[in-house]
Amino acid sequence: MRIGVFICHCGLNIGGVVDIPEILQTLAGYDGLEYVTDYRYMCSDPGQQVIKDAIRDKGLTGVVIAACSPAMHESTFRRTAEAAGLNPFRCEIANIREQCSWPHRDEPRRATQKALEIIRASMEKVRQNEELSPVSIPVTRQALVIGCGIAGMQAALDIADAGYKVTVVERLPYIGGHMAQLSETFPTLDCSQCILTPKASEVGSHPNIDLFTNSEVHAISGYVGNFNVTIRKKASYVNWDICNGCGLCMEKCPEKTESHFELGLATTKAISIAFPQAVPNRPVINAEVCRHFTKGKCGVCEKVCPVGAIDFEQEDTFIHREAGAIIVATGYDLHPKSKVGEYGYGVVKDVIDGLEFERLNSASGPTQGEIRRPSDGKIPKEVVFIQCVGSRDQEDGYPYCSKICCMYTAKHARLYKHKVPDGQPYVFYMDIRAGGKGYEEFVQRATEEDGVLYLRGRVSRVFEENGKIVVFGVDTLSNKKVEIHGDMVVLATAIIPSHGQTDLARLLKISTDEWGFLSEAHPKLRPVESLTRGIYIAGCAQAPKDIPDSVTQASSAAAKVLALFSSDTLSHTPEIAVVDEELCRGCGVCIEVCAYDARTLDIRRRVAVVNEVLCEGCGACQVACPSGATYQRNMGLAQVMSMIDAVI
């Protein structure tokens, strides 16, 4: 092996601490070292040229770049080596910045010694490095999108428009998610349904989109490029292939029940389509209330259906699909009523949450868009909006900010004022967070044009007295107690992950944070990727977001999927574990410790087997195997021993 060592000064980052001339001197004459040099910025074009020239001129068969963390420039320098004709896996990084010059700034002598040891250890490693080539994995160029709110819709459309098939799975019978329930949207006050419906109908009719509503992901297996999905299509008791959506069944159905879509503010029938513009426009029978199922008689819908689409015998069906990539866009729920008792929520009928206010304000809602309070249908003359209910609450709620409440509360207060000009909206807030294009201006107009009264402070109690709702609060700016006798209270309750999201995450083997939101691979640089390759996240499944952010993230996730689909194979690092079957005793300890399910036991031959694609090369198996039968390519035990030897 003819090894070249290239030492980067990184300006003063390394050069200002580590005595590079001394290292150059000490290394010269080290067994197997063919060439050593330094450069101010090795990652710069001329720096890379130094490496390329040396590889060619000195006939180097291995290089060590002593520079920053491999997380920064390992791929840069491996490309450089490859460009000069060297196998990229014969290029190793000796991290003398993050692991040496930065933490040991105050001890330059010892830092120099440590840098030398790190470099020598890397030389020992590269001395035994094999030439490797990437593992190739076939890619199924079809995507799966789980959840079809605005984020899921956007992602599905972007991928479908690019020419790839998309399977969309939505738990509810209709698509659109919470956005379908909204009245107007900030900061432009355009009608939510009006901007959503065209997209929904496009999703419903797109030739590349295979839409499964009233369905859930039942099982999933495989890995990037090759997922196998089982979808459970829940029984709707209506044959949607025959049904033409005429709605006669709903009209004639004798059984009323609370409307889920209207959040209980209105009733619907036991057989129903959630709202007139629903996609798909097909009804579902709620078996829990339907008289056929509860009492064993009725069948009115069956009698009146002109096409014979009612099918009481229908059962859940399971559908199998392949997917190369998955986007999870499972949305959000609101902090449940039961948890905010001090605000009278769930007890006082006219204390409602933001989504309920959206329905009251919606032209297609239970009051046809007139602001009438739920208890007696009267128009409320004083409405108190309370922000941060459950959010930013370390004690009883969640420490995070739900992000959208400042804006929608301003929107609610303004829309209320537009509809009830003689009414007075009050807003209790902690801070106004209006970062976003046109957002701050929107909030300003709420106070300046619409006379919304903002009170900075928290509310301690809400209760009913003499037909009024009494709100006790503090205005911390004037330091005065405030008592408002209002007609209705709207709580901006916290956004929490959609119910069942943790179970889904477990199914997909992706991680969640402590609140159940999906974890991204990197909070800044990889915000739409999960830690599992081939699974991406979008919308409120990751964290509270407004519509523009959800759409942006959905399109980004779609872009990631399209990049994955740009080739019918993808390459996987060859720096993974292999099993020496001569040495393996098949004890299975490595299988238990593998975090990626990349190992199985071949029962017949009694040896552990590695799935190359799933193996991430973490090395846990190599540590666990007592026999030394697992070999981590280019990080084998013999290499590690030699590396240790070089430093002690």
Next chain:
Amino acid sequence: MTVIMNNLVIPVGEEGRTRALNEVLGKLLELGVVDAMMVPTMVTPGVITYLLARDPEFARSKAEPFAPVMPVNGASFVAKVVSKKPKGKVCALLKPCEVRALTELVKLKQAEADNLLVIGIDCLGTVARGEYEKAYPDVDRLSVREACKVCLNPDPPDTAFAGINIGYIGLDDGRCLLASLSPDLDDRIRGVIEELGFEKGDGLADQRQAALAVLKEERGNSYEEFLRKTHAEQDDGGVCGIAKLLAACVGCRNCRVACPVCYCRECIFDGDVFEYETRQLLERAEKKGGLKIPGETLLYHLTRMNHMSLSCVACGMCEEACPVDIRLFPLFARIARRTQGIMEYTPGRSPEDPLPFTTFREDELEPR
């Protein structure tokens, strides 16, 4: 974890307990409920090894179930015999520490418990193989090995296998043996044994348990005393102390060959990982001024401790096998007690207890 055993009394006649038990073993083979039987046997006077008998007469005449010597922890041999699930039923007659080692090997997938009948047998200790051979037949004056003197488990665990345990501790004058049948014992085997017409022995079982309780308490005290004493002798400042203790090691690996739970096909220390180039050895020697050879003594023993101390059943065979008389038993006993304590793991108790390496508890390495 307790198991309600079905206790039967095997009467011991004039010809002694070996004859009485061998008669039962022979019946099991004769009636075809087991197809092969691994038993200790005496090949030449004073030399005990194992026999895989298929002929019932072999079992009857050659088995030496009570010979107070253990040349090898038999679990390793059982693992060789049933490395794959056998077609017929294989029976193994084992001492308590052999049963416990076998349980570990089953968990490590080195032995198939299906189609295996384990007959565990009480053990009051074994003497060193060499001493036994020299003194034979005058063996009664020999004292048992150090590991046996402090053995906390003179009875085979009821929970390890759905088998049969043969007890004699605490039973009067050796006039009978107690056969305790696991409730999950194979019905055909149970049937054959019950057919033999032995009386129920629940009273004797209680008697044996009482005697065991006393014995275990005594043993517990001597074990603590032993650990204290050897700690004082051996613990000489951490790693340096261990290095000193192992100074005479010639690197023969006999300890790992003798260890029943060291199951590697080839020890990693015999592979190419520790085959250094001349250059590396010279560099090392240069750095330190000089290099001890063999060089990996400490690392080898520490690695072995790391690999097997959680499963160590304290049989002491490592020390028996050492050609240079290193006091390995107290060293491993002390380490194993600590590691097993930290992981709250009792090796050999039951195949249901998960191996600590394969499970994770958030608090498992918290200081305590």
